[in-house]
Amino acid sequence: MSTVEESIDVEVPVRVVYDQWATFEDFPQFMEGVEEVRQLDEHHAHWRTKIAGLAREFDTEIVERVPEERVAWRTTGESVKHTGTVDFEPLGTTRTRVTMTMAFQPTGFAEKAADKLGVLDRQVRGDLRRFKRFVEGRDAGTDPQSASESG
Structure with a gap:
């Protein structure tokens, strides 16, 4: 199993970031x-992805x-195997x-x-950068759509 951990600092209060x-x-x-x-219920979500085709x-x-500290998840079923945590430190x-740790079984x-x-390392790093722009734009009341662009 491969593991990646990345962190990024965002200029937004922890409550806003967590929410x-x-x-x-x-x-x-x-x-x-x-x-x-x-979101299927309080503890389950269904994902649809397309990565590298x-x-x-x-x-x-x-x-x-x-709340305001951590979210941890794992996949269920047999098709995709990964676990992850996101920690929020004021x-x-x-x-x-924001620190994301993911373990993935290719x-x-x-x-x-x-x-x-x-590839996973770069993807996590890029996702965190886009999240930073997204949440900082939201907090400032700007249009979050511009934050969804790759970068």
């Missing part, structure tokens, strides 16, 4: 390759949720450090090759 992250339906606006996330659908289960009253030649090339 935005917990709004899973917004993930396609800042997560590259995520086409849809549909590979379309996947899978379900996740929230295994830990501590850095004063208007700044937050299957098949393409996923194993992408893993060796560091």
